[in-house]
Amino acid sequence: MEIAEILKKSLLFSGLENEHLSEVAAIATRRPFARGESLFSEGEPAAGFYLLAQGSMKLCKVSPDGKEKVLHFVHPGETFAEAAFFGDGKYPAEARATEKGEAVFFPREGFMGLLERNPRFSLNLIVSLSLMLRRFARQIEELTFAEVPARLAAHLVELAERKSTAFQGKTYLDLDMKKGELASRLGTVSETLSRAFRKLKEEGLIEVEGSRVVIFDMEKLRNAAGRRPA
Amino acid sequence: MEIAEILKKSLLFSGLENEHLSEVAAIATRRPFARGESLFSEGEPAAGFYLLAQGSMKLCKVSPDGKEKVLHFVHPGETFAEAAFFGDGKYPAEARATEKGEAVFFPREGFMGLLERNPRFSLNLIVSLSLMLRRFARQIEELTFAEVPARLAAHLVELAERKSTAFQGKTYLDLDMKKGELASRLGTVSETLSRAFRKLKEEGLIEVEGSRVVIFDMEKLRNAAGRRPA
Numbered sequence: 001m002e003i004a005e006i007l008k009k010s011l012l013f014s015g016l017e018n019e020h021l022s023e024v025a026a027i028a029t030r031r032p033f034a035r036g037e038s039l040f041s042e043g044e045p046a047a048g049f050y051l052l053a054q055g056s057m058k059l060c061k062v063s064p065d066g067k068e069k070v071l072h073f074v075h076p077g078e079t080f081a082e083a084a085f086f087g088d089g090k091y092p093a094e095a096r097a098t099e100k101g102e103a104v105f106f107p108r109e110g111f112m113g114l115l116e117r118n119p120r121f122s123l124n125l126i127v128s129l130s131l132m133l134r135r136f137a138r139q140i141e142e143l144t145f146a147e148v149p150a151r152l153a154a155h156l157v158e159l160a161e162r163k164s165t166a167f168q169g170k171t172y173l174d175l176d177m178k179k180g181e182l183a184s185r186l187g188t189v190s191e192t193l194s195r196a197f198r199k200l201k202e203e204g205l206i207e208v209e210g211s212r213v214v215i216f217d218m219e220k221l222r223n224a225a226g227r228r229p230a
Numbered sequence: 231m232e233i234a235e236i237l238k239k240s241l242l243f244s245g246l247e248n249e250h251l252s253e254v255a256a257i258a259t260r261r262p263f264a265r266g267e268s269l270f271s272e273g274e275p276a277a278g279f280y281l282l283a284q285g286s287m288k289l290c291k292v293s294p295d296g297k298e299k300v301l302h303f304v305h306p307g308e309t310f311a312e313a314a315f316f317g318d319g320k321y322p323a324e325a326r327a328t329e330k331g332e333a334v335f336f337p338r339e340g341f342m343g344l345l346e347r348n349p350r351f352s353l354n355l356i357v358s359l360s361l362m363l364r365r366f367a368r369q370i371e372e373l374t375f376a377e378v379p380a381r382l383a384a385h386l387v388e389l390a391e392r393k394s395t396a397f398q399g400k401t402y403l404d405l406d407m408k409k410g411e412l413a414s415r416l417g418t419v420s421e422t423l424s425r426a427f428r429k430l431k432e433e434g435l436i437e438v439e440g441s442r443v444v445i446f447d448m449e450k451l452r453n454a455a456g457r458r459p460a
Contacts, residue, residue, distance in 0.1 A: 011360070011363055011364060011367060012363070078364055078367075079360060079364075082357045082360050083357060083361060085353060085357055086354070086357065111353075112349060112353065115345075115349040115352045115353055115356075116349040119342060119345040119346040119349075119352070122345045122349070122352035122356065123315060123341075123342065124316070125356055126345075126352065126355055126356060126359065127312045127313060127315055129356065129359035129360065129363060130241070130242050130309060130312050130359065131312065131313060132363060133241055133242070133359060133363055134241060134308055134309075136363065136366035136367060136370060137241060137308075137366060139370055140366060140369055140370060140373065143370065143373040144373065
C-alpha cells in the first residue's frame with residue numbers, strides 16, 4: 001500500500017484532500033517492525049509521532065516494582081505518541097510490537113515545517129477533525145440515549161408501585177425529585193432526560209405536567225422498562 | 231461568561247492550553263441573537279465560522295418547492311459552518327435561531343492569520359483533536375461492542391437448534407459461514423466478532439476450534455443471548 005493510502009485510512013488524516021495527503025506522505029517514512037521490537041522507549045526524546053498501518057502495538061511502562069504495565073493497545077489506523085510533542089518532549093512510555101506489522105513515522109521537524117509552510121493544510125486538518133469529532137459526539141449521544149427511556153420507564157413503574165392513584169385505568173403519580181436529580185439518578189443529563197420523557201409521551205405511554213405524571217397503560221410502560229439490557 | 235470560558239467548554243477548543251485559548255479569544259467576537267434571527271443565509275459568502283455558546287440554532291435550506299428542510303440542530307458547545315471554509319466559500323445553508331442565545335464568531339481572516347502566525351497553535355489544536363477523536367472512537371467501539379456477544383450467542387443457539395450433536399451435556403456444532411461473513415451478518419466487523427467469541431469463552435460458555443464450536447451449557451448461552459435489548 002502507498003503511504004497516501006495508509007493515511008487515507010487513518011483516523012487523523014482521513015478527511016484531508018488528496019493534495020494535502022501527498023504533502024503529509026512526503027514527510028512521512030515507513031517503519032516495518034518485527035514482533036517484540038520497540039519503536040521507542042520510555043524517556044527517550046520524542047523525535048516524532050507514529051501511525052499504525054498494520055500489526056499490533058502496545059504502549060507500556062515499567063512500574064517501580066519492575067512489572068510491565070500496558071497503558072493501551074494501538075489499533076491499526078490510529079496515531080500514537082502525538083502527545084509527546086507537548087510536555088517535556090519525551091516519550092512517556094515504550095511502544096512494543098505484539099505482532100509484526102508496519103508503522104508510518106512523522107518526524108517532529110517535518111510535521112512542524114508542514115504546519116509552518118502551509119496554514120491551509122492546518123486549516124483543512126483542523127476542520128476535518130472538527131467535523132469528525134462532532135459526528136462521533138453525536139453518535140455517542142445516540143448510543144447512550146438508547147437506554148434512557150427504558151430506565152425512565154422502569155423508574156416510573158417503581159414509583160407507581162410505591163405511591164400512586166389509579167382512576168379509570170390510568171395511574172397518577174408525582175415525581176419525588178427534581179428533574180435534574182432524576183437525570184443524574186438515571187445516569188444521564190437533563191437534556192437527555194427531557195428527550196426520554198418526550199419519547200415515552202410520543203409512544204402514548206405517559207403524559208407529564210410539571211411534576212405530575214399520568215401513566216396511560218401500566219403494562220405497556222412495564223414492557224418499555226423491560227427493553228433494556230440486564 | 232468570558233469568551234475563553236466559552237471556548238474551554240467547546241468541542242473544538244476544549245483541549246487547548248490557556249495561552250492558546252486567549253489567542254483564539256482575541257480574534258473572536260460575541261454575537262447574541264434573538265429567537266428567529268438569522269446569523270447567515272444560504273449562498274452568502276462565508277465570512278467565518280461560529281460556536282454556539284447558548285440557545286438553540288438550526289441549519290436549514292429552502293427546497294425547490296419552497297419548503298424548509300432542517301439539516302441539523304446545533305447544540306451548545308458545537309461549532310458550525312467550519313466547512314464553509316472549503317468548497318466555494320459560501321454558506322451552504324441558513325442558520326436560524328430557534329430560541330434566543332449567543333454565538334461566538336471567528337472571522338475567516340482572523341482564524342487563518344492565527345494559523346499562519348502560530349504553527350504551535352495549529353499543532354496544539356490538531357493534537358488535542360486527535361486525542362479526543364481517538365477517545366471518542368474507542369467509546370463508540372465500546373458502546374457498539376456491548377451487544378455483539380449477545381447477538382453471537384443468539385446466533386449460536388439458533389444454529390444449534392438447526393444442526394448439532396449433543397454428547398455428555400455438551401453441544402457440538404459447525405459454523406455455517408466464514409467468520410468475516412458471520413461478522414457482517416451480526417452487524418459488526420471481524421475484530422469485534424473475535425472479541426465477542428473471546429468474551430463467551432472467558433465466561434465459560436463455549437470453546438472454539440476453527441469452525442467447530444462446543445457449547446458447554448445451552449441454558450446459560452440462551453441467557454447470554456437474552457441479555458440484548460429487544
